Amino acid sequence: MTPARVMLVDDTPTRSAILEQALLDQGLIVVCRLESAQGLIKNVEIHQPDIILMDLESPDRDTLESMTVLNEHNPKPVIMFSDEDDNQIISKAVQAGVSAYIIDGLDPHKVKPIMDVAIARFREYQALKKELKQTRNQLADRKVIDKAKGVLMKTKNLDEEEAYHAMRKMAMDQSKSIAEISQNILSVMELLTP
């Protein structure tokens, strides 16, 4: 059985590199990795993929989709799902942020494993990005908290622990996070300092 030929279109190179490796591990062929739809239609003609995986949030999707109508002689990518099972795959794919176009003639049995890999990797990437964002926010929060603590220590003549306790109490009383309270303290200070 010849392995399916996959083309990737994704402007996030890290994600598409992860996906490429995962597909190669499955014994598939990744014929081409594009970062934008520049030359998309030409590349489809040259590389003749069986399936195209594309970042759902790429504005170039409509260009790829036009191949289903405008190109009579070239490979026609279609979204080729019909039964309930497939509807679930599509819903999962949309959730994960990946869209797939299948060129007429690819064995439908080959599609599902490819989609599963793509969905899994896109999800993994989503989780990674979320984690990174959280870490960044935490770091930023800590900076603000430290700064506000310093301000309190200086203006109210408190030691570090007392300043932190005062902030925590304020946060609990106002049901806000310590970071928000810290931001408020800094904003007020900014107002008061000429």
Added chain:
Amino acid sequence: MIGANIEKKALKLGYMPLSDCLPLLVAQKQGFFAEQGLDIELQQEVSWSNIRDKVIVGHLDGAHMLAPMVLASTIGLGGLRKPLVTAFSLGLNGNAFTVSNSLHKQLRKLNTTGFKHASTLKQLIEQRKADNLTPFVFATVYPYSCHNLQLRDWLASADIDPDKDIELVILPPSQMVDHLKLQNIDGFFAGAPWNSVAILQGIGHCLVTGTDIWKNAPEKVFAVTQEWAEKNPNTHHALIRALHQACQWLEESSADAIPLLEEHLSLSSPLIDQACLTPAITGEYIVVKNKEKVKAPGILIFNRIMANFPWLSHAQWICSQMHRWGWIPENISQSDLIKQCYRPDIYRAALSDIKLPDDDYQENIISIPPNHQFIALYK
């Protein structure tokens, strides 16, 4: 009590960053959704394919959508197949055809009186063929769009075959101006504000507006899946009432909405500013940079002349155009498709307190220029 019978209160609605998404933005900003007891989250999307897929799989409850897409998706053309319906038209018109300065100059050499008819372009295309030059490349936004159908019709009216005599490509509206600048394309047919962006940057000339081709043409609609409409009839009514109120508001005070539009559209492109948003919204159109404004009050209609009514005649018109290009399979009953997708009955139920038309059809609802021939079944 308002909102008492609503099946689903918290809804996500999608839109593309274009001037005609305004009814959704206004309904949110002016609190018309909230007055109907709805809690709406608006989500900006990057492609029409995304809008369709997210509505179909239920990630969006409803969306700003190309009118022909409702019909195309119902019969599975181009992508996923799922019955979609519309009971509300978000307005009429809004498109225009802008060509590069170089193409405009070539056309001017042949004709100095005007280009409402594509015959000068035809002449130029024949010249290019004789000189063995590559065909012109024109872009539009989506295969199943009124843009594409209008451009094809206009070309065909001068005996230009859009599939053979030129190259037709699909690009996202926000990339049109850059591609025109880079000379990747010779012209584009898109909605507001993209023609004005190209014109005000001095890189294009508006050759013909959509209203010169089809006057009072359907354009974007508010679409949901048929399944959703059946499950949430009261919510659907509430949405329609809020959108109708927004369209009425826009008819009175569209200029006031420009800052709101700028706020949302500039998220999608750095090229957007108030200057490029103003012409289509105020109807004082600019066809060439530094030239006098042209009064074009119908360039984008939000509410008047029953613009929001989902006329079956609109669906019929779109269907006949799609059929003409051989896109609708022969086994599909067009009259059934029209009635399945366009739902004036829902509009009537939602807005029973306003003046409604007697009939769901209106003859000659779209006017075409007198010298414009409908070349049937071109292929």
